[in-house]
Amino acid sequence: MMSWSHHLIITPILLPMATAALLLLIDERNRTTKALISLVSILLLAMNAVVLFRIESGPNDFENVYLLGNWAAPFGIVLVIDGLSALMLLLASLLAVASHVFALARWHAVGAHYHSLFQLLLVGVNGAFLTGDLFNLFVFFEVMLAASYGLLLHGTGTLRVKAGMHYIAVNLVAALFFLIGVSLIYGTAGTLNMADLALRMPQMEPDRLMLMEAGAGVLGVAFLIKVGMWPLCFWLPGAYSAASAPVAGMFAILSKVGIYVILRLTMLLFGSGPSAGFGADVLLFGGIATLVFGTIGVLASQALGRLAGYSVLVSSGTLLMVLGINDGIVSSGALLYLVSSTLTIGAFFMLIELVERGQDAGANVLAVTMEAYGDGEEHDMAEGEGVTMPGTMAILGVCFAACGILLSGLPPLSGFIAKFAMLSAMMGTGSIGTTPGAAVWTLIVLVIFSGIAALIAMTRAGIRTFWGSLEGTVPRVLVVEVVPVMFLLSLTLLLTIEAGPVMRYMDATIRTLANPAAYIDAVRNAVVIEGWGPGTGAKAGGSL
Amino acid sequence: MELVLSIAIGVMTTCGVWLILRPRTYQVIVGLSLLSYAVNLFIFGVGGVKSNRPPVLEGGVLASTLSDPVPQALVLTAIVIGFATTALFLVVLLAARGLTGNDHVDGRNEKP
Numbered sequence: 001m002m003s004w005s006h007h008l009i010i011t012p013i014l015l016p017m018a019t020a021a022l023l024l025l026i027d028e029r030n031r032t033t034k035a036l037i038s039l040v041s042i043l044l045l046a047m048n049a050v051v052l053f054r055i056e057s058g059p060n061d062f063e064n065v066y067l068l069g070n071w072a073a074p075f076g077i078v079l080v081i082d083g084l085s086a087l088m089l090l091l092a093s094l095l096a097v098a099s100h101v102f103a104l105a106r107w108h109a110v111g112a113h114y115h116s117l118f119q120l121l122l123v124g125v126n127g128a129f130l131t132g133d134l135f136n137l138f139v140f141f142e143v144m145l146a147a148s149y150g151l152l153l154h155g156t157g158t159l160r161v162k163a164g165m166h167y168i169a170v171n172l173v174a175a176l177f178f179l180i181g182v183s184l185i186y187g188t189a190g191t192l193n194m195a196d197l198a199l200r201m202p203q204m205e206p207d208r209l210m211l212m213e214a215g216a217g218v219l220g221v222a223f224l225i226k227v228g229m230w231p232l233c234f235w236l237p238g239a240y241s242a243a244s245a246p247v248a249g250m251f252a253i254l255s256k257v258g259i260y261v262i263l264r265l266t267m268l269l270f271g272s273g274p275s276a277g278f279g280a281d282v283l284l285f286g287g288i289a290t291l292v293f294g295t296i297g298v299l300a301s302q303a304l305g306r307l308a309g310y311s312v313l314v315s316s317g318t319l320l321m322v323l324g325i326n327d328g329i330v331s332s333g334a335l336l337y338l339v340s341s342t343l344t345i346g347a348f349f350m351l352i353e354l355v356e357r358g359q360d361a362g363a364n365v366l367a368v369t370m371e372a373y374g375d376g377e378e379h380d381m382a383e384g385e386g387v388t389m390p391g392t393m394a395i396l397g398v399c400f401a402a403c404g405i406l407l408s409g410l411p412p413l414s415g416f417i418a419k420f421a422m423l424s425a426m427m428g429t430g431s432i433g434t435t436p437g438a439a440v441w442t443l444i445v446l447v448i449f450s451g452i453a454a455l456i457a458m459t460r461a462g463i464r465t466f467w468g469s470l471e472g473t474v475p476r477v478l479v480v481e482v483v484p485v486m487f488l489l490s491l492t493l494l495l496t497i498e499a500g501p502v503m504r505y506m507d508a509t510i511r512t513l514a515n516p517a518a519y520i521d522a523v524r525n526a527v528v529i530e531g532w533g534p535g536t537g538a539k540a541g542g543s544l
Numbered sequence: 545m546e547l548v549l550s551i552a553i554g555v556m557t558t559c560g561v562w563l564i565l566r567p568r569t570y571q572v573i574v575g576l577s578l579l580s581y582a583v584n585l586f587i588f589g590v591g592g593v594k595s596n597r598p599p600v601l602e603g604g605v606l607a608s609t610l611s612d613p614v615p616q617a618l619v620l621t622a623i624v625i626g627f628a629t630t631a632l633f634l635v636v637l638l639a640a641r642g643l644t645g646n647d648h649v650d651g652r653n654e655k656p
Contacts, residue, residue, distance in 0.1 A: 026637050066604050135618055142625045149632055158643045162651045165569070168648075173564065175629070183583075186614065187590030200641050235619050339579045 005055070009066040009081050012089055012126035013049050020119035024371065028112050035386055036105055038115040042100050045122065046093040049086070057505050065132070065526035067331060073523045074196045080132035080523060083509035084335075088129045088260050092253050095346045096122055098484035102350050103246035105481045107124070110155045110244070118153070121147035121250065128257050132523055134182050134192040134219075137261065141178065145171050148254060151247045152239060163242035170235045174225040181219025188212040194268055195523035198516055202273045213275055216265070220279055226258035227316045230289040237297060237309030245353035248308070252346040255312055256338055259319050262333075267513040284324025288446060291317030295450045298457045304352040304465075307457055308345060311407055314450050315341040319371065321443055322422060331513075332506040333421030338490055340414040344406040347488035351399050353466055357475040374514055392477045397466050399482070402459030402489045411450040414495035419439035419447060421503065545593050556582035569637045572623065573630065578614045580626040588590050591615030 019041035023034050052460075079090075100118065108114045124144025131137050149171075153164045166247075186192055187209045189200050204212065222234070228236040240248050262283070270278040290446040294313030301307040314339075324332040334453050406415040495502055512518060555580050563575025591612035599613035637647075642649035 073601070080638040135621070139621065142629070146625075146632070149636075153636065153639075156639070158651070161636060161640045161643050165633075165636050165649065168629070168636055169564070169572055169576070171630055173579070173632065175625070176579050179583045179587060179618075183618065186618070192614075216590060453603065500638045507604075 005051075006063055006066065008048055008052055008055075009064070009079050009130065010068075012045060012052075012130065013044055013079075013123055015048070016119040016122040016126070020116045020123065021478050023116045023119065024113070029276045030439075031109060034106060034115050035162040039100060041103075041119065042093070042096050044180065045126075046090075046097050049090040049093040052081060052084045053090045056083050057508075063520050064527075067528060070528050071081060072528050074191060074193050074478075077136050078132040078193065078195075078523055078526065079130045080195075080519070081130060082254065082519065083505065083512050084260070084264065085129045087335070087339070088125060088256070089508065090386045091256075091342055092125050092129070094121065095250060095253050095342065095488070098346065098488050099246040099250040099350070101483040101487075102249065102481055104386050105478045107155070107244050109248050113150070114154055117150040118182050118250070121151060122149075125253060125257060129260060132194050133401060134185065134194060134197070138175075138178050138182055142175060144254070144257065148251065151250070152243050154247060155244045156367055159243045163238045163306060165236050167239040174222045177218055177225070178222035179216075181222060184215025184218060184486060185212055188215065193523070194265070198268050198273075199520055199524070201269060201275070204274075208324065209250045209274060213278055213413045216269065217279065219264065219265075220282075223258040224286065224320075227255050227262070227320065229260075229316065229320055230313075233293065233313055236313060237306050238303075240309040240349070241303065241305030245350050245360070248305075248349035249346040252312065252342050255316050256342050259323070262320075263513070268519060269513060270518045271486055271516055278325050282324075282514045283320050287317050287319070287321030287324055288442065289317075290320060290389065290506040291450055292314065292448050293317070294444075298450075299453050301457065304356060304461055305349075306460060308348050308352060311341075311345055311348065311454065314454065315345065315405075318422075318447060318450070321353060321446075325426070325440070327444070329424040330422055330501065332510040333418060333423075333425055335509060336414070336421055336495070336502060337418035339473050340418045340495060343495075344403060344415065344492050346373065347399070347485045348403045348407070350481070350488075351396070351403060351485050354485070355479050356532060357398055357477070370435065371471070389462060392474050392482075393466070395482055395486075396475075396477065397462075399485050399489060400458075400462055400466070402492075402523075403411060404455065404462060406489075406492055407451075407458060408455035412496060413489075414492040420492070423447060438512075475478070482529040545595075546589075549589055551558055551594060553585050553589070555581045558587060567648055567650075569640065571636060573633055574651060576633065577630055580622075580630070584622055584626070587615050587619045589615075605632070 011441045013231060019037060026034050027038075051268075063083045065073070066081075067073065067498075068077045068079065071077070076513070096118075103114065121144055124140050124147055127140030128137055128144060131140055139339065149164065151222055153160055158541055182192065187196065189197050191197050192201060201209065201212070208290075225232045240251055243251060266283075270276055271282075290313055294310050294317050297310030298307055298314060301310055313360075318341075319334055319338055321331050403415060405411075406413050409415040409419040423444055428530050446477065560575045560577075560579030560582060563571045563578065566572065566575070591614065594611045597609060597611035599611050601607070601617060602611060640651060641647050646652075
């Protein structure tokens with residue numbers, strides 16, 4: 001029998017969807033009401049994610065497959081929650097809380113339907129983390145993208161519309177790749193259920209399997225565009241730095257959705273069996289190229305927004321590389337890195353807007369560069385109302401330093417622990433015990449160098465922003481704007497203090513992922529509820 | 545039948561790829577539309593090209609004589625989503641035209 005807590009699996013999708021619909025009905029002038037409803041919804045979502053995370057980190061065997069419409073698994077669409085999904089849900093909802101509170105100061109007021117779009121983005125992100133079906137993944141991916149188009153354009157201005165146009169065009173092409181990949185997989189394997197697909201792959205004839213791998217490759221291109229793997233990444237820094245601050249903060253999770261899907265599908269379909277290790281080289285060398293490109297970008301950036309945009313690429317590149325190595329212990333360090341870098345970049349995007357507010361737009365940036373990226377057009381924006389933060393410069397400075405420490409991977413914050421976990425596993429001082437080859441040494445050098453580059457770039461930017469400004473004007477920063485940034489940064493501190501339990505959770509998650517049989521069995525053996533709904537007729541576990 | 549379908553998909557993809565690489569926004573949107581038509585036909589094609597085969601299961605009908613309903617469902621979803629995103633892109637295109645004063649994809653007004 002199903003307990004009430006089972007429905008918690010689907011609430012992360014239903015709750016924001018209902019909220020988005022409800023918010024559409026409320027007039028745009030009742031902004032406070034809308035913001036309040038949205039806030040309540042996001043807080044409930046975060047609580048839901050915490051409960052799911054606690055269930056997943058506990059020892060009890062939670063029934064983790066949700067049959068939509070009570071249809072048995074290979075025929076109906078399933079939602080599946082495991083350690084990885086629960087972790088990503090929690091990460092997304094915590095980032096959403098921070099981003100939403102930040103937007104309350106002023107950003108949600110500069111355009112229509114901000115809150116609805118934000119909720120729809122959450123529907124897409126949460127759905128992508130939960131679904132166990134490839135086509136359903138496409139639908140949630142599109143919901144997420146469509147909402148992100150609207151959010152990127154929020155606040156308008158020439159810069160945003162230009163960046164938005166590139167972003168939309170690139171992602172529409174990515175969606176077409178997604179469709180081609182999905183249809184090739186369906187055409188060859190005859191199923192879109194991920195678990196069923198993994199089950200059928202070993203029995204496929206070689207020529208069919210080749211086509212199915214081609215489909216998986218095309219599908220991978222769609223996600224790699226989202227992740228920003230070089231050379232599919234040139235849209236990313238422009239789009240992320242053009243977005244308004246809370247939106248850019250939230251966008252930090254979008255590239256991680258791509259990473260999540262690649263990790264999930266690689267471990268499930270290509271972990272073992274006839275096509276084990278498929279695409280690993282592409283991820284490895286693509287990751288290296290992305291990391292190099294991102295590092296050069298970080299060093300070359302003059303505007304802070306671009307710097308943050310390239311930091312996203314550095315983070316993506318590191319993660320892709322680790323996925324390319326495809327080694328259990330390294331991957332669990334990479335999961336911690338994923339969480340840590342998402343929180344950092346989210347906080348950094350929001351912090352940039354606060355830091356730059358006090359300055360003459362473009363004072364730090366070469367005139368030529370300014371012209372290329374458009375000039376600041378938000379001078380006439382309404383001042384937010386609320387309590388001003390005391391000791392503004394000190395707090396902003398501390399937050400900026402924390403971001404620098406996190407991005408470059410210095411102790412004591414979680415960026416260091418994550419990189420340490422990855423590097424020590426790569427060097428073989430972990431429990432692998434093998435001497436690393438030339439490729440792995442390259443990776444180690446690159447990861448360390450990217451940290452140094454981030455340190456140089458952040459130091460330079462910090463000196464220019466905090467010590468080098470001649471006017472010494474202090475930006476007017478509200479408490480509600482600083483608190484989200486501090487919240488995200490304190491989460492990274494928490495990750496450091498609780499590093500032991502966190503690493504154990506990551507290890508357990510990777511172990512579960514490395515054993516796809518459990519996932520497949522859970523989906524195959526999910527039982528329909530007797531006497532309810534359309535699934536009653538179709539018997540569970542019907543083998544074709 | 546299969547040959548005609550694959551030639552049509554190929555021609556549309558070629559035109560679409562060429563068009564999205566052009567510098568004018570209007571060409572890009574036409575290119576995207578052509579590409580999405582090609583992809584929709586492709587999805588439709590993976591179910592096998594059959595005529596006069598209903599996708600509805602009824603009593604006494606052999607499953608092998610039916611056409612696969614899943615690609616048809618997929619293609620419907622893809623059409624709807626593609627339609628909506630194209631409309632959105634059209635709005636952004638017009639906004640960019642209004643803000644930058646020209647229809648170059650980078651908003652710059654280069655001399656030919």
